[in-house]
Amino acid sequence: xxxxxxxxxxxxxxxxxxxxxxxxxxxxxxxxxxxxxxxxxxxxxxxxxxxxxxxxxxxxxxxxxxxxxxxxxxxxxxxxxxxxxxxxxxxxxxxxxxxxxxxxxxxxxxxxxxxxxxxxxxxxxxxxxxxxxxxxxxxxxxxxxxxxxxxxxxxxxxxxxxxxxxxxxxxxxxxxxxxxxxxxxxxxxxxxxxxxxxxxxxxxxxxxxxxxxxxxxxxxxxxxxxxxxxxxxxxxxxxxxxxxxxxxxxxxxxxxxxxxxxxxxxxxxxxxxxxxxxxxxxxxxxxxxxxxxxxxxxxxxxxxxxxxxxxxxxxxxxxxxxxxxxxxxxxxxxxxxxxxxxxxxxxxxxxxx
Amino acid sequence: xxxxxxxxxxxxxxxxxxxxxxxxxxxxxxxxxxxxxxxxxxxxxxxxxxxxxxxxxxxxxxxxxxxxxxxxxxxxxxxxxxxxxxxxxxxxxxxxxxxxxxxxxxxxxxxxxxxxxxxxxxxxxxxxxxxxxxxxxxxxxxxxxxxxxxxxxxxxxxxxxxxx
Ligand SMILES: [Zn+2]
Numbered sequence: 112x113x114x115x116x117x118x119x120x121x122x123x124x125x126x127x128x129x130x131x132x133x134x135x136x137x138x139x140x141x142x143x144x145x146x147x148x149x150x151x152x153x154x155x156x157x158x159x160x161x162x163x164x165x166x167x168x169x170x171x172x173x174x175x176x177x178x179x180x181x182x183x184x185x186x187x188x189x190x191x192x193x194x195x196x197x198x199x200x201x202x203x204x205x206x207x208x209x210x211x212x213x214x215x216x217x218x219x220x221x222x223x224x225x226x227x228x229x230x231x232x233x234x235x236x237x238x239x240x241x242x243x244x245x246x247x248x249x250x251x252x253x254x255x256x257x258x259x260x261x262x263x264x265x266x267x268x269x270x271x272x273x274x275x276x277x278x279x280x281x282x283x284x285x286x287x288x289x290x291x292x293x294x295x296x297x298x299x300x301x302x303x304x305x306x307x308x309x310x311x312x313x314x315x316x317x318x319x320x321x322x323x324x325x326x327x328x329x330x331x332x333x334x335x336x337x338x339x340x341x342x343x344x345x346x347x348x349x350x351x352x353x354x355x356x357x358x359x360x361x362x363x364x365x366x367x368x369x370x371x372x373x374x375x376x377x378x379x380x381x382x383x384x385x386x387x388x389x390x391x392x393x394x395x396x397x398x399x400x401x402x403x404x405x406x407x408x409x410x411x412x413x414x415x416x417x418x419x420x421x422x423x424x425x426x427x428x429x430x431x432x433x434x435x436x437x438x439x440x441x442x443x444x445x446x447x448x449x450x451x452x453x454x455x456x457x458x459x460x461x462x463x464x
Numbered sequence: 465x466x467x468x469x470x471x472x473x474x475x476x477x478x479x480x481x482x483x484x485x486x487x488x489x490x491x492x493x494x495x496x497x498x499x500x501x502x503x504x505x506x507x508x509x510x511x512x513x514x515x516x517x518x519x520x521x522x523x524x525x526x527x528x529x530x531x532x533x534x535x536x537x538x539x540x541x542x543x544x545x546x547x548x549x550x551x552x553x554x555x556x557x558x559x560x561x562x563x564x565x566x567x568x569x570x571x572x573x574x575x576x577x578x579x580x581x582x583x584x585x586x587x588x589x590x591x592x593x594x595x596x597x598x599x600x601x602x603x604x605x606x607x608x609x610x611x612x613x614x615x616x617x618x619x620x621x622x623x624x625x626x627x628x
Contacts, residue, residue, distance in 0.1 A: 128561050160539075160560060160561075160578075161538035161539055161579075162539065162560065162578040162579040162580070162594070163578060163579070164579060164589075166577075166579075166589075166591060167576075167577050167578050167579060167591065170577040171576060171577060174577070198589055199589070207591060210474060210478055210479075211478040211479065211577055211591065212479075213479055213516070435599060439599070443599075454538060455538065
């Protein structure tokens with residue numbers, strides 16, 4: 112079946128320019144932030160400028176993706192933005208992003224929410240639409256500008272970034288061979304309507320949540336695809352910190368070499384819905400035709416989506432030099448003091464109601 | 465600005481939608497319905513076509529704003545520049561992703577998509593273009609780079625800097 116060769120036609124990433132270190136955060140709260148950062152395997156996290164949000168970050172990432180594959184935005188039939196930090200409670204992020212890249216009005220668009228896996232859920236929707244030939248190109252974006260409450264453990268990791276994938280049937284640079292999911296009702300992390308910062312179940316976020324879902328989802332992928340860890344050149348996990356993905360990877364039997372390009376959180380923090388997509392983008396920045404990639408996302412609440420991909424020969428004709436490689440965002444950045452960070456993130460009371 | 469007026473301007477604010485005269489190929493931003501270069505001959509009537517700027521350009525002049533416009537308090541001091549697009553038109557916009565000291569005449573920039581203004585915490589959010597220094601892979605901002613003096617672009621040995 113020709114349509115089963117659908118997959119990634121192009122990709123783009125954007126990470127805001129500013130960074131803050133765990134040590135800088137810790138000294139405000141009387142905590143050894145450097146040690147905290149080491150424990151989480153997070154060296155720094157990205158911070159959006161005051162004029163950046165999920166809409167602007169998504170737009171920047173998608174513009175790069177469209178340029179790289181010279182895609183006419185009018186050929187986009189569906190656009191989904193997965194995030195837990197949509198700027199509006201009511202009014203879609205997707206409509207503004209679609210307009211900003213010139214994709215309106217003849218497309219379907221919607222926002223997705225599923226904690227950190229809303230972006231991977233969007234990929235699955237696009238795959239369905241592309242394989243059934245309802246659309247030519249589908250766009251799946253995962254972007255967040257997440258915040259932890261001041262002083263909370265999450266404040267050391269929650270960062271900002273976005274990844275955009277164009278899914279199609281022609282000139283596919285990475286075919287999606289299989290996708291499977293694993294979903295349960297697990298209250299590990301949540302935010303009630305109207306609450307500014309999320310709540311989490313503390314230690315409950317580890318074993319029964321992240322580890323169980325990622326591991327079960329990966330195992331069902333091995334079964335569905337008839338693969339073992341050895342079949343994959345690269346593996347990408349959702350990465351709420353730099354510690355969890357390494358541990359699950361080792362548990363499943365992956366080597367550091369298989370994990371190295373997929374790990375981006377230590378240098379930019381937890382970009383939530385974007386984390387797995389930016390990890391995948393970094394893998395694609397380095398990948399060669401024929402290599403196989405396993406991606407396992409995770410979203411609290413809880414669920415995992417896994418993708419088994421094969422890089423194709425079309426990669427040779429794909430222009431990865433347009434826009435910036437993920438490595439640029441991992442290396443680059445300008446460090447902020449906590450006070451400027453607090454100002455940028457609206458944590459200073461300006462006396463407004 | 466009213467929501468309706470802003471909404472009517474979204475094609476140019478979001479996408480740098482201008483116009484081009486199909487007779488003499490001059491590009492205009494904001495878009496025009498008649499070409500001033502050709503009007504004497506009325507050649508351009510009905511010959512103006514929509515044209516999207518690439519967003520690439522360079523700073524021709526700028527000022528550093530210390531007294532912010534409403535809504536820009538968090539970003540002071542910031543650079544407001546006139547940018548000459550590679551297609552020709554001059555555009556005004558804020559330069560972001562840079563410390564003001566690094567903004568120079570001749571600085572190569574590209575358009576970025578940013579929040580322009582919010583109408584309070586409950587109102588609509590306006591988006592549009594700003595400019596950012598054109599980063600090449602491998603020459604981008606490194607941690608701590610802002611502490612070092614920036615290299616001066618060849619085009620501007622002596623940038624005259626206006627202080628607002
Ligand atoms: Zn003309």
